[in-house]
Amino acid sequence: MNPQTRVLRLFLLLFVSLTLLAGCGDDEPSPAPVASTGQLPDFTGLVKQVSPAVVNISAAPAEASEEGGEGEDGPLEGWLRRFFEDGGPGAPGEQSPLPPGGSPHASLGSGFIISDDGYILTNRHVVANAGQIVVKLNDRRQLVAEVIGQDSYSDLAVLKVDASDLPTVKVGDPDKLEVGSWVVAIGSPFGFETSVTAGIVSAKQRSLASDQYVPFLQTDVAINPGNSGGPLFNLAGDVVGINSQIYSQTGGYQGVSFAIPIDIAMDVAKQLRNSGSVTRGWLGVQIQDVDRELAESFRLKRPEGALVARVMPDSPAQAAGLQAGDVILSFNDQPVDSAASLPPLVGTVAPGESASVTVLRDGERETIEVTIEKLPKDLSAATAPEPAEKPAAQPYGLTLESLDTAARRELGLDQGGVRVTDVAEGAGADAGLEPGDVVLAVGSRHVEDVASLRKALDEADGAVAVLVLRDDRRLYLAMRPKNN
Template identity: 80%
Template sequence: MNTCFRPAQFTVLLFAMLLLLAGCGGDEPAPVSSAGQLPDFTGLVKQASPAVVNISAVPAEDEENESKSGPGSDNPLEGWLRRFFEDGQGQAPGDERSPMPMPRGPGGSPHPSLGSGFIISSDGYILTNRHVVTNSGQIVVKLNDRRQLLAEFVGQDSYSDLAVLKVDAEDLPTVRIGDPDKLPVGSWVVAIGSPFGFETSVTAGIVSAKQRSLASDQYVPFLQTDVAINPGNSGGPLFNLKGEVVGINSQIYSQTGGYQGVSFAIPIDIAMDVANQLRDNGSVTRGWLGVQIQDVDRELAESFKLKRPEGALVARVMPDSPAQAAGLQAGDVILSFNDHPVDSAAALPPLVGTVEPGRSATVTVLREGEREQIDVEIEKLPKDLLARGGAGEQPAEKTRQPYGLTLESLNTAQRRELELEQGGVRVTEVGEGAGAQAGLQPGDVVLAVGSKNVEDAAALRAALEAAKGPVALLVLREGNRLYLAMRPGSD
């Protein structure tokens, strides 16, 4: 059967071809991938890479020796790189989750740090990781056009592992800043940096998770990716498909010191807040609420009548803190902070830290089964929270209790030593029973059941016997407070 090509069909085909041609031209970032296809990163790399820099930081004690190595190489690290790869040894192993380690030469001697960074202002301000330039004597920044400039150290922040540098140049290319909050898990991301000194290397992957909490970085809710990151990528930018920076590649999870499929980036909104403070003030000021918090697990959620585990459970309110002044209490579950949901304890410190001291914040808490909104005036995070001394112990009454526990009511001297105004029951022995199942340990001091203080061992026993389901015990353990869920009826 013969078919004819009608004018209407030709018009549709021509329009489709024009759309296709329009999408293939120019220096636009990579288009969003369609089903079954991978994105094209070439436009993104062409647009963004001029603002990415290589950083070499010579340790202060090695500066004189490095200056005697002589000219003749375009890359001041070329000799060291040659030795590194010829020897096939010398890289210091990283811990399981750590900043990318500084490579070391034969015998363990440190060599110039290999790192990355990116230009955030056309007059020469550069953002990178603090561990790239720590204890450095001379910092050399190599631009994408192969210029090498000495950098001035502007400031650093140990809490977020960020540092700001300044080079004497004008009209430099800069990155565009994106919004990590609009980056869904599963999104494509691209890293540009200098792994092992190989400049402007590009790797790609996806966002594996968000709001990752790492033990030593409580003020950073990390982006987790599967982008290949190695020593030398530290401080380099992580881009979305629009060519906007959404993070700073900072840490890897590794048992070898090299990439093993899990890497972490500092969200760019957190980083830019730090960078602006370092540039303007030379230091970073963070907000302070003054609470010790923990996650809510399934059994604690049940004891607090929550439908699911969520929020940050207040285990302690610091004395003379904004939280104490506002009336927050141990046993409160913080569900939101300034209208931002608090899904876990790790989500709260970054939210508090970004509030300017002196400003008010609204905290939504669950207290005795009811939701309340509390206004808190945030203060500056103290540099040091000093521990205070106390008096020695005196004998106290011991009471054998059910649930596998031997309990001891605290006396006045013991309370003074532990800085307790009232109550408190020490666990001296833990046998089989509900106490052991809850995780109680000898030496724990039970302060409250839920949000109600316990005055002595008898009061604790009465509260446990009256419980009709799981109860939350506020426990003081080695100076820290935490809640444990206990089921008294499980004996």
């Protein structure tokens, strides 16, 4: 074999070896963590399409409203540099109380045009207690706006400017919006008009303590002071929400933003345009969430529903026969997954209409027809301070005393009730009972006195729901008496 042939064979052997090594391992490559690695969405066309209908809103102080006029250098330019100095977390653009002798600031926010004849939707806190309100259009025009109506429960307001043939937004369907979907916000954060930010829908049906009639959309879109009242768009260019609040410990964006679903906002806007106010349905119950312990005590497979802690006197719920201890599982065939999901469902029912409420009572499901009434303006229920009485020591780590007739009258109770005067280590403390709590029922059994409470706890099998009155509010606590 000549040297050239030998070199050729060695080369071929090396080539085959390298080829075999390259083919070792899995037959197919590992799948990617996402379905596609395509390009990110291009928002340029969307922004061009929808931005003409987005406006900047400035609420000038009343005493300064007579100065200046229309045009780019109107009376609000000075205030644009000074707004939100007193702002706090939770509600971007909200005007804070002025210190004595302090100079007023403009309350800056955003909005969008919902009809070509000049109706504009924004947040109520943007224009609340404002003097002259000026709307700056995308074409740089500045128009004085009139407040047609505002609603504190939803934090929405409708404005009107004297103009015609204005560009409008297209209303979308937030129910079709999936968690993880791309969304785009346009507004005036810190006065920077027509600023665009994008992100995804983080969650739906979020409940915030200050807005129980709004099931918020949660997003990670960057929202800051001045974005309040601005639109949230889907990729089709349809408005799906109104950017309203942020969750923040600094007053600025920290990755959690909330928007009012547009279907709820448009219903409010329609009522404000027609009558200047909003009418909501009222059921008349005080409710709480069902946690794991309470679910076990009510023999539920999982925590769900809204637990009725109190039925308001002279309410639709009382007239229909709803009771404390009922777990509301559905309302008009809509599932009630938590206490927060019930008020928005009730609020959409017109006063005088009938609604079907499915409850779990004593382990059995029951459907009750309720005639909904108008939400009262004042739902507060006053109770008097609790008088002292000689206590008696009892098991379960609780020191208890029965209520006399005078104490019941002062607390607004018709019968029964046992006050907790002290809590030591034991099942009561584990359940979360506190001194001053008044025990009203154990499960579905009303508590008349200390003896009946002790008997009900002694006979309890596993976790049991204890209804207590605490600081004018009724709530259920899950207790395991056998822990002692």
